[in-house]
Amino acid sequence: MTNSTPAPQTPLLQVRHLCKYFPIMSKGFARKQIGAVKAVDDVNFDLMRGETLGLVGESGSGKTTCARTILRALAPTSGQAIFDTGDGVVDLAQVSEKDLKPLRQKMQMVFQDPFSSLNPRMTVGDIVGEPLVIHKLARGKELQDRVDEMLLKVGLRPEHRQRYPHAFSGGQRQRIGIARALIMKPSLVVADEAVSALDVSVQAQVINLLADLQDEFNLTYLFVAHDLSVVRHICDRVAVMYAGKIVELAESEELFENPRHPYSQALLSAVPSIDPDIKMNFDIGGEVADAGKLPPGCPFHPRCPHRFEPCDKVVPWLEPVEGSTTRTACHLYIPPEKIAAAGAAQAGSN
């Protein structure tokens, strides 16, 4: 594998207009498509090398579907996911299944549930070594050595190789899942709620481990999570998703200090503070929008305290916020003439 050192600001991954729709079928014998769940709808972002991008949102916001579509665990409906392999770029959305397999070495996933994501009938050594076997990269003594090395890196011991997952605690199992992902020396790691299932005291250990490994292997993380305090701690930038769309993309500190989109504001205010004297906001009305039955215009407008007249008509798009690196999809930050132009265009296309 070539290990060229690219210029610092080249994106490892460029996601452009990525969409993933699931068809809604009619009931009965002749099943016809009568609609679509727009689980991921026109998502755009760049992921820089060595950076950690958080993808946050509530259930049904499309964050996991988005991550899986990028990795081609799901076939995208449309759009591009341009991935820098180190010797050229490929569009993951277009590449054939056959060409995809070698690329999978460079992008790995860590899953949420350390209990169901490890095969209970395989030893830890087999689990961690399996990717090397599948890709025919190592066997025999070399395989063993690489497994041992990886186990040490994630804070386990080589003698754990012979044991089965049930003998380990939740935190240790998550370390096994991390070892399995990193043994391929990937450049992109998608961590889907990787610390959500862990107890607080163990969660901190795994967060530290992820940070250490990132430094050591120059990893790029796409960190899918719903826990905002974890995201604040480890992410450089954060994309907030709502109903399949990114509604705000900002530097981590900027988002937490000065959230722009009303949904980001609501989400942050609902996080319970551990200081009893700082009261959280209990009064966010309504429910998360149903991606199969989106309201017209901005999907957040039925719950939004700041809605005004274009909000139920024109779909907002990510637009830079003046005087900041943040981009947000909210009419409050878009000049009226642009909204009017977009409204005419959107009305024409429907």
Next chain:
Amino acid sequence: MTNDTVLQIEDLKTYFYTEQGEIPAVDGVTVSLQRGKVLALVGESGCGKSVTSYSILRLIRPPGKIVGGKILFFPSDGVEPVDIAGLDETSDALYSVRGGHISMIFQEPMTALSPVHTINNQISEAILLHQDVTPAQAREMAIEMLRKVGIPGAERRIDQYPHEMSGGMRQRVVIAMALVCNPEILIADEPTTALDVTIQGQILKLIKDLVSERGTSVVFITHDLGVVAQVADDVAVMYLGRVVEKSDVRGVLKTPLHPYTMSLLQSLPGLGHRGARLPAIRGSVPNLTDIPPGCPFHPRCPHAVRGRCDVGDRPALRTFSNGGQAACVRVEEIHPHVHEVGHSNDPRVAPATV
């Protein structure tokens, strides 16, 4: 014990008898719930918080068994207290307590509801069991209750099945079902853990309103210290089947005494600088079959001293001058500004030989 106590748990022991031997899931828990207050039981998995709450309603099934202690319930009508732990499994007294005076809401709103019965069937069942009304009256009461917990279109919703509702709505139904008999005590076992953060706020508000409007007393089980800060009046922190610290909510979260509580609070992300290493607690929670001697937290404790923390019995809860209680022999050394009150034996005189 004050006059205002509605539930007093004394030295509760609930053990499980398995092939690996006796598992002391709850091993001598003493807590009390004041009328109209929220008591939070906090801890990580395996600390016994849920087993404690299941014990209160006598929902422990074999191989589990309550092997000791009392669960005293003081009904508001002033009659004699009832020791729930001592009631006969099939007695009418237990049936009237469970679901009538004390009811419970569970973590997972999907599994707590029957998928093959309508909402009306499920709520009316509870009413008809505990109150002398006709099915038509029960239905009216159920609709009224759904309205109170904030379900829009309750007349229509009542004939729906759980799968037709969102997670937040289902949790409201579960709460409605628990409240329909107007219980004095509500046990909430991780009621918002499965919910999104904006919906969590709505459900927490509902529980807080219950307390302030109906005077319901709540035992709130959670692992989320943020939720504790927002809803609890009093807090008991549990570790490996015992209470290690007990105080009011500000005491536990702002001036914690026990090293476990202190470490837990410090290991939360989002407090320090972004990217800085989190002060994690080393190791992981030991198995209940293999509880360390002395203070069970000592292998993970940054303040543990050999010869004092790793020997003998588990340290007892002691009361300190700031009003908190903690089960740690080194509280006065770690916090020089507090001293023990109440008990005469001076713990600073450590066993010199060991």
